[in-house]
Amino acid sequence: MKGYFITFEGVEGAGKSTQAKLLYQYLIDNGKDVVLTKEPGGTKTGQKIRQILLEKTDEIFPPVAELMLYEADRNFHIHNLIKPSLQQGKYIICDRFTDSTLAYQGYARGLDINLIKQLNEIATEGIKPDITFLIDIPVEEGLKRIRQTRQADRIEDEDIQFHKRLREGFLKIAENEKDRIVVLDGMESPENIFAKIIEILKNRNII
Numbered sequence: 023m024k025g026y027f028i029t030f031e032g033v034e035g036a037g038k039s040t041q042a043k044l045l046y047q048y049l050i051d052n053g054k055d056v057v058l059t060k061e062p063g064g065t066k067t068g069q070k071i072r073q074i075l076l077e078k079t080d081e082i083f084p085p086v087a088e089l090m091l092y093e094a095d096r097n098f099h100i101h102n103l104i105k106p107s108l109q110q111g112k113y114i115i116c117d118r119f120t121d122s123t124l125a126y127q128g129y130a131r132g133l134d135i136n137l138i139k140q141l142n143e144i145a146t147e148g149i150k151p152d153i154t155f156l157i158d159i160p161v162e163e164g165l166k167r168i169r170q171t172r173q174a175d176r177i178e179d180e181d182i183q184f185h186k187r188l189r190e191g192f193l194k195i196a197e198n199e200k201d202r203i204v205v206l207d208g209m210e211s212p213e214n215i216f217a218k219i220i221e222i223l224k225n226r227n228i229i
């Protein structure tokens with residue numbers, strides 16, 4: 023038995039977590055066995071790694087250390103939750119996954135894209151999402167949404183150029199993997215975006 027692995031990606035404040043939660047509730051209401059999870063922080067140890075990654079610190083936070091912590095979190099996640107749940111035939115909805123590492127640590131931070139692809143492959147043991155929804159919005163809009171609701175964390179606090187490289191990076195990744203990644207306009211209403219997600223999942227016989 024094999025489950026389905028659905029991921030959500032996007033810049034800060036794009037609305038991906040809202041969509042992930044809506045989909046979780048929809049699948050539960052339709053009697054499916056579903057796990058809603060996220061990266062970083064989808065496991066107990068991952069929660070600790072998440073704290074290290076997102077807390078502001080007065081120490082230098084080297085990009086390579088950052089990359090490896092995201093990959094370590096992912097490997098815990100694969101072993102403790104994603105792989106076993108897929109083997110049990112469950113739906114897994116994951117808020118951020120490997121594309122975030124390519125976009126943040128690769129395109130935005132400037133680390134080597136091929137190195138990140140290799141580390142993603144090692145950390146995931148080759149497990150790939152069946153489908154990925156990239157919710158795309160202008161970065162100014164996303165950051166505005168975040169700053170209205172809470173204090174920015176270490177990564178959100180990066181300058182506007184970082185966030186612009188990030189958005190472009192996500193769009194490039196989607197361009198290179200058109201079959202897997204579906205780009206949705208995050209400026210549309212949450213209801214419209216969600217309706218599209220359901221339609222696409224039905225068309226692909228995922229739900």
Ligand code: TMP
Nearest residue numbers: 061062092118119122123126127177178
């Ligand atoms: P969240 O705010 O969506 O929960 O994600 C936590 C932060 O971590 C967000 O700023 C994106 C960032 N991130 C990376 O930089 N690389 C990664 O591989 C992942 C999964 C997240």
